[in-house]
Structures are given as C-alpha cells and as structure tokens.
Amino acid sequence: MSSKLPVVGEHASSLRSDGSRNYVHPADVHGRFTRLRYIFFAALIAIYVVLPFVKIGGHPAVFMDIVNRRFYLFGSVFNAQDFWLMFFLLSGVGLSLLIVTAIKGRLWCGYACPQTVFLEGVFRRVERWIEGPRAQRLRRNAAGVTFDKVWRKTLKHAIYIVLALLLSHVFISYFVSLPSVVDMVQRSPAEHPTAFTWVIVMSGILWFNFAWFREQLCLIICPYGRLQSAMTDRDTMVIGYDFNRGEPRGKASDPSNGDCIDCKRCVVVCPTGIDIRNGLQMECIGCAACVDACDEIMEKVGRDKGLVRYDSLNGLEGKAKHLGRPRLFFYGGIATLWLIGAAFAFAQSSQFETNVLRLEGAPFSVIDGQVRNAVRVHLINKTSERQTFVVTPETESGIEYIIPQTRIELDSLGSTYLPILAQLPAEQMKRGIKIRLSISMEGNEGRKGTRLVEAPFVGPGS
Numbered sequence: 001m002s003s004k005l006p007v008v009g010e011h012a013s014s015l016r017s018d019g020s021r022n023y024v025h026p027a028d029v030h031g032r033f034t035r036l037r038y039i040f041f042a043a044l045i046a047i048y049v050v051l052p053f054v055k056i057g058g059h060p061a062v063f064m065d066i067v068n069r070r071f072y073l074f075g076s077v078f079n080a081q082d083f084w085l086m087f088f089l090l091s092g093v094g095l096s097l098l099i100v101t102a103i104k105g106r107l108w109c110g111y112a113c114p115q116t117v118f119l120e121g122v123f124r125r126v127e128r129w130i131e132g133p134r135a136q137r138l139r140r141n142a143a144g145v146t147f148d149k150v151w152r153k154t155l156k157h158a159i160y161i162v163l164a165l166l167l168s169h170v171f172i173s174y175f176v177s178l179p180s181v182v183d184m185v186q187r188s189p190a191e192h193p194t195a196f197t198w199v200i201v202m203s204g205i206l207w208f209n210f211a212w213f214r215e216q217l218c219l220i221i222c223p224y225g226r227l228q229s230a231m232t233d234r235d236t237m238v239i240g241y242d243f244n245r246g247e248p249r250g251k252a253s254d255p256s257n258g259d260c261i262d263c264k265r266c267v268v269v270c271p272t273g274i275d276i277r278n279g280l281q282m283e284c285i286g287c288a289a290c291v292d293a294c295d296e297i298m299e300k301v302g303r304d305k306g307l308v309r310y311d312s313l314n315g316l317e318g319k320a321k322h323l324g325r326p327r328l329f330f331y332g333g334i335a336t337l338w339l340i341g342a343a344f345a346f347a348q349s350s351q352f353e354t355n356v357l358r359l360e361g362a363p364f365s366v367i368d369g370q371v372r373n374a375v376r377v378h379l380i381n382k383t384s385e386r387q388t389f390v391v392t393p394e395t396e397s398g399i400e401y402i403i404p405q406t407r408i409e410l411d412s413l414g415s416t417y418l419p420i421l422a423q424l425p426a427e428q429m430k431r432g433i434k435i436r437l438s439i440s441m442e443g444n445e446g447r448k449g450t451r452l453v454e455a456p457f458v459g460p461g462s
C-alpha cells in the first residue's frame with residue numbers, strides 16, 4: 001500500500017495496549033455481501049447437519065468408521081489399505097485453498113470457515129437476539145450487576161451450551177454413525193464413556209470458543225491468516241480502502257476533504273476490531289462487513305460506492321492489474337502434477353484386495369511323488385455391496401490345484417481366507433515355477449475387476 005498510510009498499532013486488535021482483552025462487539029450491518037454470506041452460512045450449516053442422515057448405497061454419505069477402520073465417501077468405501085489415497089484428498093483440498101487464496105484472497109475465512117460460519121451465522125445472532133444491538137450490549141456490559149443483565153446473560157449461555165452440545169453430537173455422528181449416536185443418548189454415559197467424554201470435552205471447547213475466545217482463534221491460533229503474505233501478492237483480491245479517494249478524511253461539508261467522512265462505521269462493524277483504513281492487515285478475515293457498511297454511508301452522503309471494496313492492492317492504488325502472474329503459473333503446474341498423480345492413484349486402486357499367503361510350517365511336502373504347497377488366498381471386498389468372487393487357477397505350468405470353493409460371496413468390506421493346495425509331480429519340479437491364480441469379481445471381469453495373484457512354488461532343489 002501507499003507509504004502515506006497511517007501507522008498500524010503494534011498489538012493485536014483483540015488486545016489493548018496494557019495487554020487486557022479488547023472485547024469486540026461488532027455492530028449490525030446490512031448489504032449485498034452480508035446477504036450472500038448468510039446464504040452461504042445457511043447452506044453450509046444445513047450440509048453439516050443433514051449429511052449424517054444421507055445414505056448412498058446403503059451407507060452414510062460421509063462416515064469415518066473408526067471402529068472398523070473404514071471410510072465411506074459419497075458411495076465409495078475405503079479401508080485401512082487405502083489410507084494412502086487420503087494423501088491425494090487432503091493435498092487436493094490444501095492445493096485448492098492455495099490457488100483460491102492466491103486469486104481471491106481470504107474468501108474461505110469470510111464465507112466458509114466453520115469458525116466464521118458458526119460464530120457469525122449462529123452464536124452472534126443469538127447474542128444479538130437476546131442482548132440487543134451493539135450500543136445496548138456495550139451499555140449493559142459497562143453497567144453493574146442488574147437483574148436484566150443476569151437473566152439475559154444466563155439465557156444466552158444456556159442456549160450456547162445447548163448449541164455446543166448439538167454441534168458436538170452431529171460431529172461425533174461422522175465417526176460413530178447417526179444410529180449409534182441416537183442409541184447412545186438414550187443410554188447411560190457409563191455404557192459409552194469414550195464417546196461421552198468426547199462430546200463433553202468438545203462441547204466445552206465449542207462453548208469456550210464461541211462464547212468468549214471468538215475472533216482470537218483467527219488472530220492467535222489459526223495459521224492460515226499468518227501465511228497470507230506468503231500466498232498472496234499485489235494482484236490478489238483483498239478487501240481494502242481506497243486511500244487516494246478517501247483521504248484526507250473529514251466532514252462531508254468540507255470540499256477539501258476526500259470521500260471518507262470518518263464516521264468509523266467500517267470500524268464498528270468489523271468482527272476482528274480493526275480499522276481497514278490502516279491498510280491490509282493480518283487480522284482481516286475478508287468478511288466484507290466494512291464494504292457493506294461503507295457502501296451504506298456513501299449512499300447516504302450521495303457519493304459513489306466502493307470506497308472500501310474488493311480489489312487488489314494494485315487496483316486500490318490505481319495501478320495496472322495483472323491476471324497472469326508467475327505465482328499462478330507455478331501453482332497451476334503443481335495442480336497439473338497433482339491431477340496426474342491422483343488420476344493414476346485412483347486408477348490403480350481396485351475394487352477388491354487379494355494376495356496369496358503361505359501357510360505356517362514347512363513350505364512344502366512330498367507325498368506319493370507329488371510336491372505339495374499349502375497356501376491361502378486373502379480376499380477383501382472393497383465395494384459398498386455384497387459381491388461374488390471367482391477363483392480360477394492358471395494351469396500352464398502343470399500345477400494342479402485343489403480349491404475347496406471357487407465362488408465366494410463377501411459382504412461389503414468383508415474379508416476371508418481361502419485355503420488352496422497346489423501340487424506338481426516331483427519330476428516336473430523346476431526353478432522359477434509359480435502358483436498363479438486369477439481372481440475376478442462376478443459381473444465386473446474387466447481390468448479393475450480381475451486380479452492375477454502369484455507366489456513361488458517351492459519344492460526340493462528350488
């Protein structure tokens with residue numbers, strides 16, 4: 001930003017210069033971005049609450065089954081062996097966030113981060129409903145203990161605790177399933193102490209965070225805000241104040257002043273308590289409350305909207321904007337590599353796992369001139385439905401197979417061990433000979449539905 005900008009305070013906006021907490025009580029704000037945010041908040045909260053009820057293929061749409069080490073994701077089922085695929089899922093989310101941040105700044109923080117969604121979309125709304133607008137809240141908080149203050153605070157915290165309990169029950173249902181949560185709440189906590197402890201601890205943390213800690217989570221704990229300077233540049237979209245247009249700030253009646261009438265409306269609506277006129281700051285979560293607030297003021301004084309607006313630092317200073325930047329080409333290159341890697345990894349993952357294991361004990365036996373190897377085939381159905389598998393031996397090597405069951409039915413994520421005896425006349429024994437079995441999933445015998453498993457056939461002299 002311009003070197004003419006005012007000096008920014010050296011302490012976080014949630015602290016006073018003596019180190020005490022500066023409680024932020026943002027004023028109400030109305031406008032197009034606020035409306036848009038509430039639509040996003042409502043949609044995201046609905047998704048969070050409804051998702052545990054949604055079933056795809058007979059399983060929850062999103063369910064991390066901790067007990068059985070399975071992960072259900074929109075009809076796909078992953079087991080412990082597939083855990084490495086999570087790398088692509090998590091790195092994909094991280095990479096998307098990186099690219100969106102480089103182009104559009106802190107959209108995530110302002111519109112989709114759970115902290116913002118629940119604090120601004122739920123908990124502050126409850127506070128506003130019970131304790132009134134900012135001026136009333138400030139007046140009541142500054143006054144001594146009164147009956148009015150006590151009942152309002154008590155009611156607010158009672159509702160906060162109920163909300164925290166509800167949110168933590170929904171959260172836990174993503175890990176133990178919704179029917180289990182419903183069942184557990186009807187029984188004594190002593191019958192499910194682990195889940196009960198999780199819910200109580202999580203509810204306590206949520207209540208503490210949304211009732212008191214609030215914006216400090218973004219300012220002190222969240223690493224994302226601190227990484228902004230590394231992820232963005234002068235062409236990234238931010239929320240900023242048009243210094244050239246606004247300064248010198250002062251009364252609208254004085255024609256020598258800029259467009260900012262110094263009403264401080266943009267400051268009092270800010271949920272992190274900063275003054276956007278001091279330039280881009282780490283504390284700014286990109287909520288656009290100051291944009292709506294200033295637009296409202298500009299409309300009242302008959303000036304153009306957009307004194308505080310979405311723009312890049314270059315745009316705010318009236319300089320040329322650049323769409324293609326080295327940073328974006330670099331991120332684009334990484335994203336392309338990620339797409340290739342993810343496509344390859346998911347193409348390799350099969351609908352079932354199988355391998356041949358040797359039985360414990362002697363690796364082979366020789367009976368009546370026949371060399372015998374006892375093995376077992378381990379088979380896991382990784383699909384979300386019951387499947388039939390067919391075991392077909394490959395006999396070109398001359399090995400004869402005794403298979404007690406060539407068609408095996410397995411439930412979703414079920415597994416079994418199939419014992420198999422392979423035998424070969426001793427005179428045909430030679431080095432490098434292999435037990436080879438083709439395992440296919442009935443009705444899906446294509447490339448992903450058929451696997452060839454093999455193991456060395458051992459005998460005397462091998």
Ligand code: SF4
Pocket residue numbers: 241246259260261262263264265266267277293294297307308
């Ligand atoms: S709301 Fe607009 S006019 Fe009022 S102080 Fe902020 S920037 Fe200036």
Ligand code: SF4
Pocket residue numbers: 239266269270271272273274275276283284285286287288289290291
């Ligand atoms: S400065 Fe504006 S956009 Fe940033 S957090 Fe405050 S109100 Fe939201």
